Amino acid sequence: MERIKTDICIIGAGSGGLSVAAGASQMGAKVVLLEAGEMGGDCLNYGCVPSKALIAAGKQAHAVRSGGYGVAPVEPEVDYAGAKDHVARTIAAIAPVDSQERFEGFGVRVIREHGRFISETEVQAGDTVIEARRFVVATGSSPFVPPIEGLDGVEVHTNETIFDLRDRPEHLLIIGGGNIGMEMAQAHVRLGCKVTVIEGSTPLAKDDPELTAIVLDRLRAEGVEIVTGAQANRVSGGEAITVHTEKGDFTGSHLLMAVGRKVNVEGLDLDKANVTWSKTGVEVGDDLRSTTNRRVYAVGDAAGGLQFTHVAGYHGGIVVRSAVLGLPAKAKTSHIPWSTYTDPELAQVGLTEAQAREQHGDKLTVVRANYDENDRAQAEAKTTGLLKVMVVKGRPVGASIVGAQAGEMVGFWSLAIANNLKMSAISNSVLPYPTIAEINKRAAGAYFSPKLFESDLVKRVVRVVQRWLP
Ligand SMILES: Cc1cc2nc3c(=O)[nH]c(=O)nc-3n(C[C@H](O)[C@H](O)[C@H](O)COP(=O)(O)OP(=O)(O)OC[C@H]3O[C@@H](n4cnc5c(N)ncnc54)[C@H](O)[C@@H]3O)c2cc1C
Numbered sequence: 001m002e003r004i005k006t007d008i009c010i011i012g013a014g015s016g017g018l019s020v021a022a023g024a025s026q027m028g029a030k031v032v033l034l035e036a037g038e039m040g041g042d043c044l045n046y047g048c049v050p051s052k053a054l055i056a057a058g059k060q061a062h063a064v065r066s067g068g069y070g071v072a073p074v075e076p077e078v079d080y081a082g083a084k085d086h087v088a089r090t091i092a093a094i095a096p097v098d099s100q101e102r103f104e105g106f107g108v109r110v111i112r113e114h115g116r117f118i119s120e121t122e123v124q125a126g127d128t129v130i131e132a133r134r135f136v137v138a139t140g141s142s143p144f145v146p147p148i149e150g151l152d153g154v155e156v157h158t159n160e161t162i163f164d165l166r167d168r169p170e171h172l173l174i175i176g177g178g179n180i181g182m183e184m185a186q187a188h189v190r191l192g193c194k195v196t197v198i199e200g201s202t203p204l205a206k207d208d209p210e211l212t213a214i215v216l217d218r219l220r221a222e223g224v225e226i227v228t229g230a231q232a233n234r235v236s237g238g239e240a241i242t243v244h245t246e247k248g249d250f251t252g253s254h255l256l257m258a259v260g261r262k263v264n265v266e267g268l269d270l271d272k273a274n275v276t277w278s279k280t281g282v283e284v285g286d287d288l289r290s291t292t293n294r295r296v297y298a299v300g301d302a303a304g305g306l307q308f309t310h311v312a313g314y315h316g317g318i319v320v321r322s323a324v325l326g327l328p329a330k331a332k333t334s335h336i337p338w339s340t341y342t343d344p345e346l347a348q349v350g351l352t353e354a355q356a357r358e359q360h361g362d363k364l365t366v367v368r369a370n371y372d373e374n375d376r377a378q379a380e381a382k383t384t385g386l387l388k389v390m391v392v393k394g395r396p397v398g399a400s401i402v403g404a405q406a407g408e409m410v411g412f413w414s415l416a417i418a419n420n421l422k423m424s425a426i427s428n429s430v431l432p433y434p435t436i437a438e439i440n441k442r443a444a445g446a447y448f449s450p451k452l453f454e455s456d457l458v459k460r461v462v463r464v465v466q467r468w469l470p
């Protein structure tokens with residue numbers, strides 16, 4: 001048994017673990033990184049990257065099928081396996097950034113083994129025991145497959161297998177209408193599959209319903225069948241698969257489960273490290289440190305909060321600040337955006353209108369700007385969309401966007417909320433014309449317009465000034 005003493009031992013080389021490893025090692029800390037599966041974790045291998053690559057393939061098929069702008073529509077010849085080749089190429093292009101070689105180049109000792117705690121200060125990975133001053137649990141999450149009757153009798157795909165499928169599904173049934181379900185539904189319908197989404201409650205329920213309705217309308221118009229309030233109770237079949245719900249039975253050729261995630265905390269022997277945990281993750285404070293063992297941090301999906309790659313990266317920065325530099329650092333959520341990469345995209349940061357109304361009551365002003373008022377959106381015929389900004393005492397506390405490039409646009413509002421900027425800072429910016437981003441400025445204009453253009457006081461002042469101006 002080899003023994004290693006190190007400053008920081010990170011369990012999991014996904015978005016969170018790699019962020020800590022890169023920062024800590026390049027600042028001079030001794031780092032050991034454990035990875036039981038693929039370097040890069042879920043995002044690179046089974047999550048963000050393959051899903052966005054498949055969405056891009058679907059978008060291309062959709063553009064050919066839709067025509068427009070004076071170009072005749074034609075039914076595309078879709079090569080589903082070719083789309084999967086694009087997925088594989090994309091992963092391969094990004095993989096070197098997350099590779100063992102790159103991290104070893106930073107001086108990180110990478111051990112490709114499953115890690116588990118054997119004491120409050122030690123982790124064992126294969127034949128190696130690592131004693132560290134600080135540990136980072138960055139073990140991520142896996143697809144949750146609920147114990148639905150009959151599931152074991154059929155082939156069930158999850159995000160870990162669907163991107164390897166090379167024969168185009170005739171009819172894809174998707175259980176779960178969250179981010180994964182909806183992104184995969186649109187990508188597959190555009191690539192020529194029949195798609196049925198079976199959602200037990202409300203699709204895309206974390207977003208503003210006024211905006212999600214626009215996304216759902218578009219998906220339905222493109223042919224996705226979306227059944228809501230239909231909990232999957234039972235599954236049957238062999239070659240053809242039937243999902244039984246109280247809203248009826250739905251039969252297809254393939255089944256994708258997208259009903260949420262199971263955090264990878266079991267199998268870590270956290271109890272041996274005196275680390276309190278539950279099924280939602282390691283119990284941590286805002287400082288991302290275990291409430292019961294201060295040597296142990298958790299980042300990303302394992303920290304039990306929002307499950308996004310950029311959150312894992314953000315957590316990584318906080319842990320580096322705390323565990324490497326010894327500085328106080330706390331994670332906040334008020335400025336964390338997310339985006340669902342359907343077409344149109346759907347993005348959110350901070351409070352939704354309903355949440356802001358509940359928290360701030362009459363102090364809330366909601367300003368809106370529509371895509372059809374934007375010249376670039378008109379030029380590109382992408383006029384379906386809407387930005388809502390929730391403003392309290394002159395400062396944005398949330399923004400909800402549906403429309404082209406919503407995921408790019410929302411960063412503007414994350415910056416504003418993170419830095420406590422006023423709406424005047426937004427209106428002071430000058431944006432290039434014609435860009436979709438001008439919608440952001442239009443919202444600021446919508447906030448100030450009534451104050452400027454509908455105010456008797458302003459009108460009186462202007463009359464006086466005009467009398468005195470030479
Ligand atoms: C289909 C899909 C699409 C997504 N799209 C997006 C998106 O567009 N944008 C976005 O922000 N997020 C997206 N996400 C979410 C994103 O992938 C996760 O939030 C992110 O990967 C979390 O990073 P992490 O470092 O916490 O965990 P992971 O990336 O899951 O990494 C954890 C790593 O730890 C390893 N591990 C686990 N246990 C052990 C152990 N005991 N010992 C050693 N190694 C271990 C695992 O093998 C894994 O490599 C998507 C997720 C899915 C499933």
Ligand SMILES: NC(=O)c1ccc[n+]([C@@H]2O[C@H](COP(=O)([O-])OP(=O)(O)OC[C@H]3O[C@@H](n4cnc5c(N)ncnc54)[C@H](O)[C@@H]3O)[C@@H](O)[C@H]2O)c1
Pocket residue numbers: 146175176177178179180181183198199200201202203204205230231232233258259260261306307308338339340341
């Ligand atoms: N664009 C992105 O950033 C992106 C994309 C994909 C995934 N993700 C991350 O991955 C996480 C997991 O995604 P997800 O879509 O699996 O989970 P989710 O929690 O977003 O959605 C799961 C859905 O499944 C439904 N459901 C649960 N059990 C069901 C049943 N028996 N029958 C029918 N419906 C059922 C739920 O009501 C819910 O709407 C997301 O929350 C997100 O954090 C992010």
